[in-house]
Amino acid sequence: MGARHIKITGTGRYLPGTGIAAEEIDRRIGAEPGWVMRKTSVANRHFAGEETASEMGANAAREALERAGLTFGDIDCLVCASGTMQQPIPCTAALIQRALGEEESGVPCFDINSTCLSFVTALDTLSYLIDAGRYRRILIVSSEIASKGLNWSDKESAALFGDGAAAAVVERSADGEVSRLLHARMTTHSAGARHSEIRGGGSGLPAPGYSEETAADYLFSMDGEAIFRQASRLLPDFMRELLGGAGLSMNDFNLVVPHQGSVMAMRLLQRKLGISEEQMLYVAPDYGNVIAASIPLGLDKAVREGRLNRGDRVLLVGTSAGLSLGGAVLIY
Known part of the structure; x- marks a missing residue:
């Protein structure tokens, strides 16, 4: 496609x-x-x-x-x-x-x-x-x-x-307009499924099973170090496929809007992927990790601040519970 x-x-x-x-x-x-x-x-x-x-x-x-x-x-x-x-x-x-x-x-x-x-x-x-x-x-x-x-x-x-x-x-987008989605990719590596989860509330641990003793099962639990290690290993190959599918290199992007799970994850992304400070859009310092809203909050911020204009190439990329890696390459 x-x-x-x-x-x-x-x-x-x-x-x-x-x-x-x-x-x-x-x-x-x-x-x-x-x-x-x-x-x-x-x-x-x-x-x-x-x-x-x-x-x-x-x-x-x-x-x-x-x-x-x-x-x-x-x-x-x-x-x-x-x-x-x-x-x-x-x-x-x-x-x-x-x-x-x-x-x-x-x-x-x-x-x-x-x-x-x-x-x-x-x-x-x-x-x-x-x-x-x-x-x-x-x-x-x-x-x-x-x-x-x-x-x-x-x-x-x-x-x-x-x-x-x-x-x-x-x-x-109308004929002749530059805006398009060039390529997107997602991979899931469920060996990391336990690294980020809420165990209770579904059919596995249904709501009637809630008690003071089981309360932690109904709250968010995350092993940040384990996610970091797994993502660190998987990201380089994932990005080669994502950028290769779009026919672009990291230098071709006007803006990179990553999911900002933690400052560790941000540093990993920048270092492993060669993203410059000028390309990187930071959202986490002002909003924290807002789960799925982080990336569209970043897009909205970029548009408001004039950092994203029609015809610009933008990369949306991140990791999520699963453990999944995902990204999309757009011409805005």
Whole structure:
């Protein structure tokens, strides 16, 4: 399959609250002042209060539509691409449709979940549907509330995460327009499935099994070192295939928007892949790890700051629970 003729025509975001500084997280986890910054480089993050994931997603969606110069009536499909869900049933996309006040619209809604890579997976999957003419315009929304599932006794992971939502309107690019998705790739290596997980809440450890003794099974658990080692081994070959499929080298990109799981992961990416400081877009220092919303938050930030313009080559890349590696090469 060659390039897919799609373009992102509008992006939006929603960040709950006013932000929580690293010093406040130091206090919450009982660490000495400066520990969170030293370990994570996350200076600020946002935590949801009363907002639901669907309300956050609806706010980001409204902004994306407004910046694309469209209304919900112009959308043919709404997809929630997130690693966390508001409730097991129905899909979060349906709840976002309702939060937008469009519950009678009939617009199809479904979720795509590959944890931190959900936005990239959705963009890749849906690009075929747009390119083939199945849908004209799709709204992809990533809305994540990580804070509700953090294990505060696990300082390393609790210090990393933030809540937030981001959305993008994606449509077919017209003949003669440069915008397209050149190539995308994903691999999963489930030897690392236990490295990042929430064991409880599904059919394996259903909700009635919850007790004080089993509480940790229902909270997020991560072995950052194990993820780092596995990703470190797999990334070089993965990137050769991804960039080779697009016929590009790292130097050809105007911008690289990585999923920013941790400062360790960022340094690994930069060092192993030869990404320059000028190319790299940092999101984690301001928002933390916002799971699947991290990459679209980065895209939105780049567009707002004028770092991403039509015709620019952009690389979206990252790892996710599974362990999966994924990336997409776009001409914006």
